[in-house]
Amino acid sequence: MRTVIRRFALAIILVFLHSQASGDEAIFPKQRILVVVGAEGQEEYGQMFRKWVDQWRYAADAAQAHLQVIGESVDDTADREQIAAALRRQSKDGSDLFWLVLIGHGTYDGNSAKFNLRGVDVTAEELAEWLAPIQSPTVVINCASSSGPFLNQLSADGRIVITATRSGYELNFARFGQFIAGATTDPQADLDKDDQVSLLEAYLTACRRVEEFYEEDARLATEHALLDDNGDGLGTPASWFRGLRATQRAKEGAELDGVRAHQAHLVASDREARMPVELRKRRDALELELEAIREQKPKLDEEEYYSQLESLMLKLATVYQSAEADSEAPENGQTDTPAESSD
Numbered sequence: 001m002r003t004v005i006r007r008f009a010l011a012i013i014l015v016f017l018h019s020q021a022s023g024d025e026a027i028f029p030k031q032r033i034l035v036v037v038g039a040e041g042q043e044e045y046g047q048m049f050r051k052w053v054d055q056w057r058y059a060a061d062a063a064q065a066h067l068q069v070i071g072e073s074v075d076d077t078a079d080r081e082q083i084a085a086a087l088r089r090q091s092k093d094g095s096d097l098f099w100l101v102l103i104g105h106g107t108y109d110g111n112s113a114k115f116n117l118r119g120v121d122v123t124a125e126e127l128a129e130w131l132a133p134i135q136s137p138t139v140v141i142n143c144a145s146s147s148g149p150f151l152n153q154l155s156a157d158g159r160i161v162i163t164a165t166r167s168g169y170e171l172n173f174a175r176f177g178q179f180i181a182g183a184t185t186d187p188q189a190d191l192d193k194d195d196q197v198s199l200l201e202a203y204l205t206a207c208r209r210v211e212e213f214y215e216e217d218a219r220l221a222t223e224h225a226l227l228d229d230n231g232d233g234l235g236t237p238a239s240w241f242r243g244l245r246a247t248q249r250a251k252e253g254a255e256l257d258g259v260r261a262h263q264a265h266l267v268a269s270d271r272e273a274r275m276p277v278e279l280r281k282r283r284d285a286l287e288l289e290l291e292a293i294r295e296q297k298p299k300l301d302e303e304e305y306y307s308q309l310e311s312l313m314l315k316l317a318t319v320y321q322s323a324e325a326d327s328e329a330p331e332n333g334q335t336d337t338p339a340e341s342s343d
Contacts, residue, residue, distance in 0.1 A: 145170060179209040196272055
């Protein structure tokens, strides 16, 4: 009976968490997006790449994020230097969330993967070196063919990496970039119906649409995207997810990805945008603890498992209560009580 009551209490807490609203002033952290367009090769690919860039422009406008695009200028020799310079600036200026999106072709020689630029290409190893000084939470999306090795090289704590392919040997033109940008602002990609699309939801939606593209064209899929958000460099394919949780286990027993990617949003809901940054960080940390406990469920006594779960859920509820209290606090120390008359 105690377990039944506890489960009921947890359900009530969950309803409470999703029902909370915040204040009137949007304070969602600033975001910066760097989109790099590589060598097009053929004009038909160039046309596609330009459409994909336009989708990111639309998404950046919706998010009120700063956007920089490299690879569209007439000068086709300075792209590599511009990328390195932009990443150096990011390491100095910082932002609350930094997005690096690579649109183009890739190659792999069995040892090193490259993203093809106009001019000298950039290798996965070089890009990892350029990204290393950046302290901001970072999202890297490589939409190119042969991009799988970039995941292994770029994986790090505080970084979410998505590649269009699972290995360097998926050499054919990748369509993933056609779907990922649009998914970040598509209401249909909001799988949990919380009025915002997380990076995980965009990833799963884009993967599904890539799969549908090949099925409708009666072609064998030549690309299989991967997501890494826990820094282990392994990655998780979309096929391992049921809903928003990865359920299939790696043979090595590695931690599954997805929780951190579900905490990242390019365009946040009003409720998310109005939550103070520090409370949002606290909420995200508690969610990671919650997931860790869920992972330990098979090893824990049922009573202990639900006790730990309940404790974390109550802490989460407190975070949302604090957010609501902050949003309702009068500005500049003012109150709704009128001042007493001096008469």
